[in-house]
Every structure is written in structure tokens, then in C-alpha cells.
Amino acid sequence: MPYVEVSLPVYCERQKVYPLLKEMEKYPEFMPxxxxxxxxxxxxxxxxxxxxxxxxxxxxxxxxxxxxxxxxMHIAYQQIEGDLKKFQGEWILTPFDGGTEIKLTVDFEFGIPMIAGLLNPILKKKVRLNSENMLNAIKEKVEMPA
Incomplete structure (x- = not known):
């Protein structure tokens, strides 16, 4: 079962980050x-x-x-139906002096045992890259001058 955890510091208060994370329907606007x-x-x-x-x-x-x-200011998520056997994780916002560390965890399982050994490492790399891209997009959005 692959597990991915990525984090990134952003230079703004978590009170600015959290509302953006909650508006998931807007993610496609800045996540390609x-x-x-x-x-x-x-x-x-x-x-x-x-x-x-x-x-x-x-x-x-x-x-x-x-x-x-x-x-x-914490979000937990879990797939209730979909293409993967398991897909869950959380958004964790930890304040530090001058900003917030955003952490995203993704715990997933492809669900086809015979090919999981082959696909899980590839999928894990893709999920990590996608998660990093999400955090960078959020960083750009929250650090942008108003």
C-alpha cells in the first residue's frame, strides 16, 4: 500500500490557506x-x-x-467509491514564525494484486509529483499579492 507525504512552507497565515483548501471545487482552476x-x-x-x-x-x-x-484547520478525506481500492489522507497546516507548513498525505492502494507490484511504484511517483504540484499551486495562490 503506497503512502505519500509531501510538505511545503508558505509565507502566509494558515487562516489564509485553510479556506482555499476547503474550496475543492476550485482546485481545477489552478491544478492542471x-x-x-x-x-x-x-x-x-x-x-x-x-x-x-x-x-x-x-x-x-x-x-x-x-x-x-x-x-x-485540518482536513481528512477518504474515497467512498472510485477507481482505486483505497484512497485517503489528510491536509495538515502547521504554523511557524512567518508562515505555515502545508502537509498533504495520500494513502492508496491500486487494488489489483497481480499488477500492484509493477504499478504501485509508478503510481506512487505520479502521486508524489501530483501532490508536489498541488502544494506549489497553492503556495503560488496564497503568496500572490492581493
Missing amino acids: DLVSVEVMERTENTTVTKWVSNVDGRIIKWTEKDIFDDEN
Whole structure:
């Protein structure tokens, strides 16, 4: 089961980062690998979102439940249906003097045991690259002058 964890410091308060992370339906505006993110259901502290991603010409689709902890500015997500057997993780925002460390974790499983050994390392590399691209896009967005 591949696990990816990436982090990046941004030079702004987490109060500016967290609301952007919660607006997942806007991710495709600044993340080229995402085709679409649609909010299917929204409650006070959760959303159910439908995602379509294009990874090297392969369309990957999933629906996830996102749980928002506004007090701690933390987001946990878990696939409830989709192309992977398992897909879950969290967004963790840790303040430091002058900014915020954004950490994204992705824990996933391809789900086809016979080819998992071959595909998991490739997919892990792609997920890491995609996660790094997401963090860089968020950094650019939050550090941009108003």
C-alpha cells in the first residue's frame, strides 16, 4: 500500500490557506491535472466531492468524503467509491514564525494484486509529483499579492 507525504512552507497565515483548501471545487482552476471537482453534498463540516483527474492521459475518477475540523484547520478525506481500492489522507497546516507548513498525505492502494507490484511504484511517483504540484499551486495562490 503506497503512502505519500509531501510538505511545503508558505509565507502566509494558515487562516489564509485553510479556506482555499476547503474550496475543492476550485482546485481545477489552478491544478492542471484535475479535470473537475464537483461538490455533491455539503454539510457544516463535511463535503462529498466527485473528482476527475488526468494522469498522463489516464482518467482516474473517485468520490470522496471530506471532513473539516475548522478549529484545528485540518482536513481528512477518504474515497467512498472510485477507481482505486483505497484512497485517503489528510491536509495538515502547521504554523511557524512567518508562515505555515502545508502537509498533504495520500494513502492508496491500486487494488489489483497481480499488477500492484509493477504499478504501485509508478503510481506512487505520479502521486508524489501530483501532490508536489498541488502544494506549489497553492503556495503560488496564497503568496500572490492581493
